[in-house]
Amino acid sequence: MKLSFSLLAFVTLVFAALVHSPFAAEPVQDVPKEVRPIDVFMRRKLDLSRDALKGIVTEDFALIKRTAEGMEKMSRQAEWEVFRLDEYNHMSAEFRRIARSLAHQAEKKNIDAAALAYVQLTMSCVECHKYTRGVRMANDVPAKK
Numbered sequence: 753m754k755l756s757f758s759l760l761a762f763v764t765l766v767f768a769a770l771v772h773s774p775f776a777a778e779p780v781q782d783v784p785k786e787v788r789p790i791d792v793f794m795r796r797k798l799d800l801s802r803d804a805l806k807g808i809v810t811e812d813f814a815l816i817k818r819t820a821e822g823m824e825k826m827s828r829q830a831e832w833e834v835f836r837l838d839e840y841n842h843m844s845a846e847f848r849r850i851a852r853s854l855a856h857q858a859e860k861k862n863i864d865a866a867a868l869a870y871v872q873l874t875m876s877c878v879e880c881h882k883y884t885r886g887v888r889m890a891n892d893v894p895a896k897k
């Protein structure tokens with residue numbers, strides 16, 4: 753009885769030491785990757801562009817217009833300006849121009865032109881993401897935050 757009590761105390765101590773030691777393993781897998789406010793902001797683009805596609809395939813012009821204007825508006829918000837780089841500003845301006853054109857085609861109820869603008873918009877997502885990944889890899893990011 754006495755022996756098992758000491759053993760229990762010993763095990764408890766070792767366990768406590770391990771938990772508090774800097775060598776204790778971090779529970780890597782259980783902890784979800786931190787979602788930053790900027791991610792939440794940026795992911796709204798994806799939601800809006802999905803809804804825009806829905807609008808295009810169902811010929812819901814009001815939905816296309818609303819989502820295109822939403823994306824255009826987002827690109828003018830301060831959070832959008834993650835990088836202070838000419839190329840980034842240029843790509844943002846291009847994205848904005850295409851979003852406006854998408855809204856315009858929805859107003860005109862021109863589904864073919866709207867579909868084309870949507871494809872261009874998608875290309876501009878990919879272009880900018882390709883670019884920003886490159887900037888991150890170059891590791892000299894003049895990030896705003």
Ligand code: HEC
Nearest residue numbers: 791794795797798801834840843844847876877880881884
């Ligand atoms: C002018 C540049 C630019 C354009 C255009 C752009 N994005 Fe982004 N996007 C970014 C930046 C910058 C981030 C944040 C990257 C970072 O700092 O981690 C981002 C992040 C995201 C994220 C979040 C990723 C994550 O880790 O959660 C999604 C989703 C996304 N964008 C979707 C889109 C979609 C869809 C479009 C087109 C409709 C688009 N983006 C157009 C620059 C752009």
